[in-house]
Amino acid sequence: MIxxxxxxxxxxxxxxxxxxxxxxxxxxxxxxxxxxSVRALAGDLGVNMHTVNKSYHELELKEIIEIxxxxxxxxxxxxxxxxxxxxxxxxSEEFRPFVxxxxxxxxxEKELHELVTNVIKKIQEG
Amino acid sequence: MIxxxxxxxxxxxxxxxxxxxxxxxxxxxxxxxxxxSVRALAGDLGVNMHTVNKSYHELELKEIIEIxxxxxxxxxxxxxxxxxxxxxxxxSEEFRPFVxxxxxxxxxEKELHELVTNVIKKIQEG
DNA sequence: TTTTTGTTCTATACATTATAGAACAGTTTT
DNA sequence: AAAACTGTTCTATAATGTATAGAACAAAAA
Numbered sequence: 324m325i326x327x328x329x330x331x332x333x334x335x336x337x338x339x340x341x342x343x344x345x346x347x348x349x350x351x352x353x354x355x356x357x358x359x360s361v362r363a364l365a366g367d368l369g370v371n372m373h374t375v376n377k378s379y380h381e382l383e384l385k386e387i388i389e390i391x392x393x394x395x396x397x398x399x400x401x402x403x404x405x406x407x408x409x410x411x412x413x414x415s416e417e418f419r420p421f422v423x424x425x426x427x428x429x430x431x432e433k434e435l436h437e438l439v440t441n442v443i444k445k446i447q448e449g
Numbered sequence: 450m451i452x453x454x455x456x457x458x459x460x461x462x463x464x465x466x467x468x469x470x471x472x473x474x475x476x477x478x479x480x481x482x483x484x485x486s487v488r489a490l491a492g493d494l495g496v497n498m499h500t501v502n503k504s505y506h507e508l509e510l511k512e513i514i515e516i517x518x519x520x521x522x523x524x525x526x527x528x529x530x531x532x533x534x535x536x537x538x539x540x541s542e543e544f545r546p547f548v549x550x551x552x553x554x555x556x557x558e559k560e561l562h563e564l565v566t567n568v569i570k571k572i573q574e575g
Numbered sequence: 576t577t578t579t580t581g582t583t584c585t586a587t588a589c590a591t592t593a594t595a596g597a598a599c600a601g602t603t604t605t
Numbered sequence: 606a607a608a609a610c611t612g613t614t615c616t617a618t619a620a621t622g623t624a625t626a627g628a629a630c631a632a633a634a635a
Binding site: 337341344345347348385387400401402403404405406410411414415417418419420421422423424425426427428429430432434435436438439440441442443445446 | 463467470471473474511513526527528529530531532536537540541543544545546547548549550551552553554555556558560561562564565566567568569571572
């Protein structure tokens with residue numbers, strides 16, 4: 324189930340793209356599945372069509388879905404594929420500020436690994 | 450050394466607060482050290498005084514520095530202290546979207562741990 | 576044929592980011 | 606004591622990002 328918090332400081336389109344990714348990780352959405360139309364999902368969530376559209380295009384940029392014009396959005400994320408070097412580099416840069424924050428807060432490498440493990444568990448639980 | 454990229458999509462004040470945290474992790478700045486005045490640092494970096502001020506107040510919110518009105522900003526981050534439960538919870542929430550992104554890109558738990566380890570190395574190198 | 580699809584365009588409203596200048600009241604230095 | 610420096614507070618402006626809205630288009634699906 325996808326939920327959106329309008330009062331969050333996280334932009335709606337970011338919340339949506341993360342929620343869709345979480346659904347894929349949980350297995351609620353699988354390779355080949357089709358996402359609802361931008362108008363349909365916008366109606367369900369009570370947000371604007373363009374907001375959903377933006378989320379879809381971000382997911383396309385991340386190579387998680389494929390948008391076929393006039394048809395729909397299909398999930399192409401393969402959880403078992405090898406991650407590309409480029410993608411790995413991008414992820415490292417995205418992680419960096421938060422790793423810094425953790426280190427300066429007194430966390431050690433081992434504790435950071437535990438944190439990551441716990442976050443993974445939370446995501447898979449739903 | 451602190452460097453700022455005006456063309457980055459990351460806001461200047463965020464870049465600065467991360468850079469200061471990195472300097473602490475590297476050991477370039479230690480507990481008790483005083484940060485430059487907002488005007489001095491703004492002059493060095495070529496940014497506005499209020500931008501530096503915002504960075505300092507964000508660091509104060511994270512309990513990394515202490516701002517004494519009319520005096521200056523002192524580093525109180527103790528890299529060896531225990532992290533608070535509250536802080537740990539916040540960090541988990543901040544990590545979540547990126548962990549999701551990693552998982553959906555095909556990364557396994559072990560690979561994520563390796564990524565974190567590599568990021569830590571990068572930070573400590575400078 | 577009608578409906579639905581993503582796309583594209585213009586438009587508005589609001590928040591965030593960044594800069595700028597001025598003034599204030601304490602602190603430090605000279 | 607005087608001067609310089611400190612963080613704070615205030616108003617102001619400009620650019621950008623976020624979100625909504627409505628309309629129209631052409632292709633696909635029902």
